[in-house]
Structure formats: C-alpha cells, structure tokens
Amino acid sequence: MTTPMVKAEGVHKSFGAAHILKGIDLEVAPREVFCLIGPSGSGKSTFLRCINHLEKINAGRLSVDGELVGYRQKGDRLYELKDSEVALQRRDIGMVFQRFNLFPHMTALENVMEAPIQVKGEAKAVARARAEKLLDRVGLGDKAKNYPSQLSGGQQQRVAIARALAMEPKLMLFDEPTSALDPELVGDVLDVMRGLAEDGMTMIVVTHEMGFAREVGDALVFMDDGVVVESGHPREVLTNPQHDRTKSFLSKVL
C-alpha cells in the first residue's frame, strides 16, 4: 500500500474559544482529486490551511507524504519545526487562494519566477524559461509583462496557479479558487484545474463548483460544523446523499 499524500487523524483546531475543527480523519491518495464541500464556516478552508501549516493544529496528527506537518517526531516526543524548516516543507505544497494574492508590485512573469529564484536559488534564465512555459500552459503567454492590476480576476487566478506550479509541488491546495470570480471567468480557471488533474497532480479542492467536483473529483467530503459528515465518490454523494445535513446542503446549492 502506498503512503497517502495527506493523512489526517483526529485533527482539532480552535481560534480562542471558537472550536473550528472537531476531529477530522481523512486520507488523500497520490494523484487523487479530492474535493471538500460544505457550508461556509464548516471549517473546510481552515483544514486546508492546516495542511501547509498556515494554521497550527491543536490536537491530532497531520502528515503530508508521510511527513508530519510543522513538527518532528523523536521517540514519542514532538518538536516544533523552525521557521526555515516549515518553509522547506511548504516548497512541495502549492496553494491557490480565493483572493488570488498575487504580488501586485511584480509582473505576471515575475510573480511566477519569484519563488524558484528566492527559495530554490534557481538561475534566472531557468526560472524564466519555466515561467514562460507555465504562463503558456494557463493560456496567458501574452500577458507575461502585465501587472496583476491589469488582469481580470480569472487571469489573475490562472497566474496564481502558474506561480504555485513553478515550485513543482507534489500537492496542490485550492481554497475556493473560483468564488471571487465573475461567472463568465470561472470556466477558464476550471479548465486549467481539469488539465492539472488529467496530468496526475494530487489536488485538494475546497469548492462550491459541484459540476467540477462531479466531473473531475475522485473523492468528495462533505464537512459541516467542524466534522466530516459524509464522504465517498463525488457522483454517489452528490446524487444519493445519505445524511440529512448533506441532503439539505445539496438541495440549497444544486
């Protein structure tokens, strides 16, 4: 049996008194497209942010590719990782945000080149060649010299995907990548994600796009109030939900 790409065991997270994640158990297999759905405030984005240690978990175990996130285990003791060691772990995990978060003071090309040069110490020419190829791949080869403010939301999000891919990650996290987009721009972004899935990228996607989940997803989890309510193959869960909460959520969004 292969190591799961992501493995969560009893993951808890609270912000002060607010208990957001109340024991999440799940496994994501390599090359799997794993969709997380659920009402807002259910904790799905928080869980995603725990996977690359943007949020620290309070209890449980969370590992990526067999390696604990944010900690090192020696014997039965856990040691917190240093800032630089956390940064090292994050190299292999790409993330795409709802609000794009492109660097506004850099062009599209510079956005994509930044991390390989700064983090991996890659040569400029190498980084540039890859960045150009990635921008072509997301259909924005002609926008390389544009600043984020000169691009539409959909274009910005595609640049953001290219930026994450530039680090050649083994896992991609998508945090509601199309929620901030005008409806007519959603398609382009989903097409890029579909292409990634076909190439065998392991992806965890927090989304409200049920169509995408049904077509592209290999697994789907419905979360509510900090727990996994129901999981299974997207087509089964979406067409034949077992739990009342899943049923009522799906009846509202479908």
Next chain:
Amino acid sequence: MTDKFDKTPAASPAGQVSVSKAATTAPENIKAIPVRHVGRWISGAVVIGLLVALGYAFSQGNIQWQAVGDKLFDENVVAGAGRTLLISVLAMVLGVILGVVLAVMRLSKNPVTSWVAWLYIWFFRGTPVYVQLLLWFNLALIFPVLNIPFIYKDEMTDVMTPFMCALLGLALNEAAYMAEICRAGIQSVDEGQTEASHALGMTQAKTMRRVVLPQALRVIIPPTGNEFINMLKTSSLVYAVTYNELLRSTSQIGSTSYAVMEMLFVASIWYIVMTSVFSVGQYYLERRYARGSLRSLPLTPWQRVKVNLAAFSNRPSGGVSA
C-alpha cells in the same frame, strides 16, 4: 441619415427627429446670474489692507535692508546653508535605515527584539530632540574616555565633535519617528500577501524583504518627505552643539556686526527657500504615490490657482481634470 433628418426635420416623424438631435448636438449650458460673493471681496480688501500696514511698519522699523541683501550670499552663510542641508540629508538617511530596522524589530514575533524596539521608540519620542542633542554634547562629562574593549579607545571630546553630536542627535531621534511610519506602512500590506509568500516556501525574512517592504513603500514614502522638510527646520537646533549650520553662521555675523535681526531674516529666507523647494518635490511625490489609490489625482498648484481665480471672479470655470 442623421444629416438628412437635421436638414428636413418637418418631413420626418417627430420621434426620430428628437432622437437624432439629442445624438448630434450638445445640450445648451445653463445661463444664470451667479451668486454675488460680497464677503470674498470685503475679506480680500481687509487682508490687503493689513498686509500693506505690516509692510509699512517694517519699512519704518530700524532695519538695515542693505545688510540683508549684502549678507544673503555671504560665503559663511552659503556654507552654513550647505551644512544645514548636509546634516539634514545624512541624519535623514541614517534615520530611515534605523527606522526600518526598528519597525521590523517592533513587529517581530521575538519578544526581546520587539521590546527593545519599543523601549528605543519610547525614549527617543518621549524626550525633546533639543535635550537629546545636549546629552550627546555633554557625554564627556560622565564618560571622559570612549572605550569599547579591544575595538576602540579615544577621548570622548575627540569623538563627539559638533558634527557627530548633531548627526547622532538628529538621526537617532528621527529613527524613532520613522520606525512608527514604517510600522504603519508594513501593517498596511494585506495579510494575504504574507500568506501567499509563506505558502510558496519563502521564510519570514525573505517575505519581508521581497514582498512586504516593497509594497509598504507606497505608504511610507509620502510621510518620509514630510519628515525631511521638518528635519531641515529641526536641524537649526544643532546650534546648541556648536555645529556651524545656517542659524549659527548667520547669528555669528549678526552678533559681530550688530545686525541681529537682519541676519535672522537672512536665515529665514534660506530656510523658506529650502523648504519650499523640497515641498514642491514632496507634492509631486505624494501625487505619484496616490496613483491608483485615489479616484482622481489632487490638482497641481497651477491647476489650483486657475480654479481659485475662477471661483473668485465667479466666471464659469472649465472642469480641470488631472
């Protein structure tokens, strides 16, 4: 088609005529008698009267205007103005560098660095810069010898030249204010930027240097220009540590030639020229950095003069667009 309608309106159906007219002719501007601003004329007259009276008073005063003109470009005065500029620029550069460092320390997660920065800012903002200058100047009273073991040893009076006192006093004080300006700038950068940078595997330090600081500059630069203009004037306080800047060099001439007020006028003229020149620069700097954050740019001074004149005379003014 429209041409034809305009020439023969009667031949066309009424609805179509009005459509084509609206499309081709601009609407007629409203012609109305403007409101009379009597108050503006009266207040204007009063102000001019007061200015004339003030001018007359000065012309009758015991002032040797000749001396002002003669000494304005006196060798020592020009050299003093140069030193004022020099000490202001150097103190500002040092202040900015130290200020950025302090701001980053202040925002650090490390409680020790954060607390050290807080202490520094607390002290240097909490005491007058004049007192700080005197403290540096008199440092030899408590430490006659500056002794940094194995590195440096010298008489304090040799180290603390007037120039050093002036530079340290102004720069260290400025750093505390710049630190607060930089802190505001850094905090104005969206948190998503830091998250995106971290998610790409960049460390805290790289994130600060490559992502946060470049964006914070937008917010930091305009008030920094302001601080520099203030620094030009504050530098007159280094008179106290016997650094021969503009005020001191003019006063020396004043005390030997008994033209005390005249030389203060000379100093004032130099200060106002310097601050004016940099204020113009500051103005355009602010305009530049306001781009993108304001819907319409503020008017340039010349545009404002035109608008004000129009408002005074009440002639309908054309819209000025930046």
